[in-house]
Amino acid sequence: MFNDYYKGKKILVTGGSGSIGKKIVRELIKYDIESIRVLDNNETELFNLDNELNSSKVKIYIGDIKDDQRLKTVFKDIDIVFHAAAYKHVPLCEYNPLDAVKTNVLGTQNVIDMAILSDVKKVILISTDKAVNPSNVMGATKFLAERLMIASNINSDEYGTKFSCVRFGNVLNSRGSVIPLFKNQLMHGGPITLTDEDMTRFIMSIQQAAKLILQAGFLSKGGEIFILKMPAFKLSDLVDAMVEYYAPQYGYDKDDIEVEIIGKRPGEQLYEELITPDEILKVYDNGDLFIIRDELNEDHEDFVYNSNEIDHLSKEEIKEILIKMDKIEV
Template sequence: MIEESFFNFYSGKTILVTGGAGSIGSEIVRNLLELDPKAIRVLDNNETGLFELEQELNSDKIRTLIGDIRDKERLMRAFEGVDIIFHAAALKHVPLCEYNPFDAVKTNVIGTQNVLDAALDQNVGKAIVISTDKTVNPVNVMGATKLLAERLTISANYYKGDKKTVFSCVRFGNVLDSRGSVVPIFKNQIKNGGPVTITDYEMTRFVMGIPQAVGLIIKAGVIAEGNEIFILKMPAVNIIDLAKAMIDELSPIYGYKPEEIKIEIIGKRLGEKLFEELMNEDELDYVMDNGDLYILNSERVLKKPEIHYNSNNALKLNKKQIKDVLKNYCI
């Protein structure tokens, strides 16, 4: 159910979504269309993705813009007259960023700086940057570049001078069934008769569905005042339990018995962590509990909320709960 405050805030506004043809970006666009905006500009370098989204939505409020966030001149033109920007464009796959580190910097760091600069120059009202829990104590290129993107975003609130633009971030965990995530990989492996490949028996992750992620992003756009990093409260899973639950649910659909689909341990990939964290220990001094989300900001909090911020120590979903989540969001 869409909150009335969302309608009041987004109605009549011009909104731009970078990376708008991607899993998260396109769902942001779909949800925003229900909130009576004046127009939604969808910027992406994926021509086919833009065309398919335009055909799917068939709305006169959609403006598809081919462009890359590495191209600041393109952003300057695209951001003219925009009220709110959701910056979802990024290189997000850990192994690809490990093997293409310079390109990860160009997109995730320089591209984000271009977005922030253009937002300031065009006097955009709010810019919400989509981030990841891999920014916390990063051990890989992707996490490190997204961490710098977060810091640039928050510090832009001090850099902007008298400009009105508000800069905030949204940080969340693994989005189930998004492109390149573990769920579609497991699906395809089960469809092909296995094996389902797991990197480590001990691996855990915070997880959420695409609707949850997008709901948080849209809410952040409403309540952002600058400096905040919004973090959704998410359950954690053991990846091995996720694999077993998916085998139980999907193998009959593809003509197999669950016991026919084997699980194979292949070892950690380059740059991969055994567990993820929602925030680091220093950030715990600056976090507020806001019901369905945590808010990190620049003011010290007198009473720390109780937070299971490590996916290894957080309460895990059991097999039945995982199956329920899969049915709601993925199957």
């Protein structure tokens, strides 16, 4: 299905050296695409990715989405843009709000403008659950990025550029996420720093994230927000599962690992939401996906989709996910 759609396409991935961006590139290269351009401002990670893939189809571009002049070259003759470039760390955005706005909001507008000027067919924004009823700078900037992306369809005619969004939960083992942090702390015998025992989060694998993005690119007609149906977990249960699973691997007794409660970091929420009450009225069930469209669904069902209200994974289920994750990495 995907291969037929992406066959012969010229694709650009912004933020292509990040965890999600790299996975998108690795997945796309499996298809019969014409070329993939990878844009990022991280020179070292781009160099490593280029050496790893060693493909004539992959073209590396050092640059920044804040630089609209640079984008003119990168966007030329592109069919589809997967826009993953963003500042994503909540505390850093709290302390550097203007820079977060410049990249996540103004940078996204640059991507939109250049896509329209370059006659790109589709643009897919990679967003986050923190954009729903945002309580921190990062979430607020991603909320605005979503609004900019969806609103751009108003000025797009039948043959113009189509803009859509993909809204994620927490991506397992992505760069800067809690699992690499906890693993590193366990390697050194602890303590594990837990923000709050009652904190809950949605969870998805990098493989699921990449599949959702490619599915969105395939399904997008403009104006949609695509959301994977995903489970949630308590952060304290994740800590317990990781201690039980990893401590013996690193030569420690699980009972000797201490957990230190450090409190919420600046801007953090106790739970996350993926769909607002207003959006529930416009949700369409697409099997493994929810699709939010800018039209009322007369057959919609009322439900709450936040990480506190849905059933949580058990410690054993989390441990199974960790085992599967390690097998995939190997």
